[in-house]
Amino acid sequence: xxxxxxxxxxxxxxxxxxxxxxxxxxxxxxxxxxxxxxxxxxxxxxxxxxxxxxxxxxxxxxxxxxxxxxxxxxxxxxxxxxxxxxxxxxxxxxxxxxxxxxxxxxxxxxxxxxxxxxxxxxxxxxxxxxxxxxxxxxxxxxxxxxxxxxxxxxxxxxxxxxxxxxxxxxxxxxxxxxxxxxxxxxxxxxxxxxxxxxxxxxxxxxxxxxxxxxxxxx
Amino acid sequence: xxxxxxxxxxxxxxxxxxxxxxxxxxxxxxxxxxxxxxxxxxxxxxxxxxxxxxxxxxxxxxxxxxxxxxxxxxxxxxxxxxxxxxxxxxxxxxxxxxxxxxxxxxxxxxxxxxxxxxxxxxxxxxxxxxxxxxxxxxxxxxxxxxxxxxxxxxxxxxxxxxxxxxxxxxxxxxxxxxxxxxxxxxxxxxxxxxxxxxxxxxxxxxxxxxxxxxxxxx
Numbered sequence: 001x002x003x004x005x006x007x008x009x010x011x012x013x014x015x016x017x018x019x020x021x022x023x024x025x026x027x028x029x030x031x032x033x034x035x036x037x038x039x040x041x042x043x044x045x046x047x048x049x050x051x052x053x054x055x056x057x058x059x060x061x062x063x064x065x066x067x068x069x070x071x072x073x074x075x076x077x078x079x080x081x082x083x084x085x086x087x088x089x090x091x092x093x094x095x096x097x098x099x100x101x102x103x104x105x106x107x108x109x110x111x112x113x114x115x116x117x118x119x120x121x122x123x124x125x126x127x128x129x130x131x132x133x134x135x136x137x138x139x140x141x142x143x144x145x146x147x148x149x150x151x152x153x154x155x156x157x158x159x160x161x162x163x164x165x166x167x168x169x170x171x172x173x174x175x176x177x178x179x180x181x182x183x184x185x186x187x188x189x190x191x192x193x194x195x196x197x198x199x200x201x202x203x204x205x206x207x208x209x210x211x212x213x214x215x216x217x218x
Numbered sequence: 219x220x221x222x223x224x225x226x227x228x229x230x231x232x233x234x235x236x237x238x239x240x241x242x243x244x245x246x247x248x249x250x251x252x253x254x255x256x257x258x259x260x261x262x263x264x265x266x267x268x269x270x271x272x273x274x275x276x277x278x279x280x281x282x283x284x285x286x287x288x289x290x291x292x293x294x295x296x297x298x299x300x301x302x303x304x305x306x307x308x309x310x311x312x313x314x315x316x317x318x319x320x321x322x323x324x325x326x327x328x329x330x331x332x333x334x335x336x337x338x339x340x341x342x343x344x345x346x347x348x349x350x351x352x353x354x355x356x357x358x359x360x361x362x363x364x365x366x367x368x369x370x371x372x373x374x375x376x377x378x379x380x381x382x383x384x385x386x387x388x389x390x391x392x393x394x395x396x397x398x399x400x401x402x403x404x405x406x407x408x409x410x411x412x413x414x415x416x417x418x419x420x421x422x423x424x425x426x427x428x429x430x431x432x433x434x435x436x
Contacts (some may be wrong), residue, residue, distance in 0.1 A: 074313065092285045095296045095299075096287065102290075
């Protein structure tokens with residue numbers, strides 16, 4: 001059965017692959033599972049057809065037969081549990097890989113997204129403050145420094161590449177490049193992820209929809 | 219084997235049960251798994267003994283034999299996978315319960331925690347702005363309204379009580395009470411969670427450490 005995922009009809013990042021469908025595409029490519037994509041325009045996100053799939057009006061969603069899932073973490077974990085290649089077979093190593101998925105979305109990502117949103121909600125407002133931005137950036141630095149310390153000189157967070165690395169690499173990609181650049185081991189870690197053939201195929205697939213190439217020809 | 223979790227030696231909430239060890243205590247109580255607690259003082263969170271368990275210097279952690287986990291979501295999922303009672307046996311229903319765990323920590327919780335942190339980082343600062351607070355509160359309202367719409371008049375998010383409900387109830391408890399009160403179905407949902415015997419046992423256990431009762435006698 002070929003699953004269907006949803007993605008933005010036109011991603012606001014113009015093909016940088018930062019929208020969360022990229023995470024799911026990458027996971028599907030890692031396990032060799034073909035998939036179809038339903039594109040959702042922005043004005044469709046809050047409409048019943050999409051809200052029935054995801055009550056929070058976000059992408060991606062995942063449909064396979066009667067199963068409908070949202071939340072990229074849950075979708076990737078479902079893919080990992082139904083295909084080989086994204087989680088270790090050893091039970092304890094598997095629990096640790098899932099731990100890194102949660103660490104990515106609930107400990108590392110929130111300060112990165114908060115800072116990203118502030119670019120939209122604070123700039124030009126009466127409450128805009130360079131001090132506040134510096135404080136937000138320091139909060140991100142704390143997490144990046146802790147992550148870099150744990151990674152050390154290893155290639156991946158816990159043995160072989162896993163769904164935990166996939167999620168962490170994608171979360172780190174959302175940080176500003178100049179901020180990530182302060183942590184060369186993390187830059188190298190992200191580059192290792194981006195060099196994987198499955199990542200490249202996933203990136204190309206979203207680029208075909210969102211990238212500049214399409215703008216030039218359409 | 220009796221697992222050991224870590225918790226704050228003195229929780230900043232004074233026994234309200236908002237620290238994340240409460241989530242894990244509740245999960246352990248739901249499945250009837252006894253556990254031990256190692257209390258960590260604030261100045262111990264960034265010390266090597268704790269950082270070796272959790273590189274981000276947070277509580278809770280979970281140790282059982284050679285396995286060490288952090289991230290409450292990952293710990294609860296591990297408990298749910300090794301004990302009956304927190305996840306449905308049907309594979310698709312199980313994936314949906316896990317989906318609600320991710321939705322709780324990565325979609326509903328971040329705006330709530332951002333607003334909570336702003337009480338510490340913004341008040342008294344040059345960038346303090348009631349408008350910004352109103353904007354943050356509106357972002358929380360959007361999520362609560364979406365969640366209430368999906369819950370409808372059901373008792374739980376997807377059939378029987380699951381780890382997804384456990385996590386969502388705990389995340390909603392972090393929202394300001396006056397804000398949650400705008401959504402009576404969510405207030406009732408949280409109260410259903412709090413009425414469960416396992417919740418009550420977990421709450422009492424953390425209260426014994428953090429609550430006023432201890433302050434009066436120690």
